[in-house]
Amino acid sequence: MSRAGDAGVLYVDLERFEFRIDARPSRQELDQLCLAVGWSEFGADYPAVLDGYSVTTSAWTTGGRLVAWTSVVSDNVHHAFLLDVIVHPEFQGRGLGREVVVRAIEAMRRKGVTAFHVDCAPDRAGFYEKCGFKMCAGGWLDTRTHNATA
Numbered sequence: 001m002s003r004a005g006d007a008g009v010l011y012v013d014l015e016r017f018e019f020r021i022d023a024r025p026s027r028q029e030l031d032q033l034c035l036a037v038g039w040s041e042f043g044a045d046y047p048a049v050l051d052g053y054s055v056t057t058s059a060w061t062t063g064g065r066l067v068a069w070t071s072v073v074s075d076n077v078h079h080a081f082l083l084d085v086i087v088h089p090e091f092q093g094r095g096l097g098r099e100v101v102v103r104a105i106e107a108m109r110r111k112g113v114t115a116f117h118v119d120c121a122p123d124r125a126g127f128y129e130k131c132g133f134k135m136c137a138g139g140w141l142d143t144r145t146h147n148a149t150a
C-alpha cells in the first residue's frame with residue numbers, strides 16, 4: 001500500500017507493517033516505546049491500564065517489533081478521547097502515526113461514537129490536523145498537584 005500525503009509526500013512503506021487492534025504488548029515492549037520518545041514507563045500497573053482502554057491500535061514490523069501505538073478511552077456511546085500516540089523515532093515520518101490514529105477513529109466510529117477528542121501541546125497540533133481533527137482550546141491538570149479548593 002502507498003499513500004500520498006496532503007503535501008505530496010509519498011508513504012511507500014506501510015505495507016511492511018502489521019496493524020493490530022487491541023494487541024497486548026508486554027510491559028517491556030510498551031516501556032521501550034515510551035522511553036524511546038522520552039516519556040516515563042507505563043509502570044507495574046500497566047495491565048490495568050490496558051484493561052481500561054476502549055480500543056488500542058498499534059503497528060509492528062514484520063519481525064514482530066512494536067513501533068507505533070495509540071489508545072482510546074470512551075463512554076462507548078457518544079464520546080472518545082485519544083491518548084498517547086507514540087511512534088518510535090526510527091520510524092517517524094512514514095505515516096505510521098496517522099495510520100494508528102485513523103484506525104483508532106474508525107474502530108470507535110464502528111461502535112457508534114460520534115465525537116472524537118484530543119488535546120496536545122501546540123507543536124503537535126499540525127499532526128492532529130493531518131489526522132482530521134479541528135483544533136480548539138482544551139484543558140489539562142495534574143491531580144497530584146491540583147489544589148481543589150483554589
Ligand SMILES: CC(C)(COP(=O)(O)OP(=O)(O)OC[C@H]1O[C@@H](n2cnc3c(N)ncnc32)[C@H](O)[C@@H]1OP(=O)(O)O)[C@@H](O)C(=O)NCCC(=O)NCCS
Pocket residue numbers: 005006007008009037084085086087088091092093094095096097098099119120121123124125126127128130
Ligand atoms: C507526533 C508523532 C506521533 C507523529 O508520528 P509520525 O509517524 O512521525 O507522523 P506521520 O508520519 O504519520 O505524519 C502525518 C502527517 O503529520 C505531519 N506531522 C507529523 N508530526 C508533526 C508535528 N509535530 N507538527 C506538524 N505536523 C506534523 C507529517 O508531516 C505528515 O504530514 P504530511 O501528510 O503532509 O506529510 C511522533 O512524532 C511521535 O511519536 N512523537 C513523540 C511522542 C508524541 O509527542 N506524541 C504526541 C503526543 S500529543
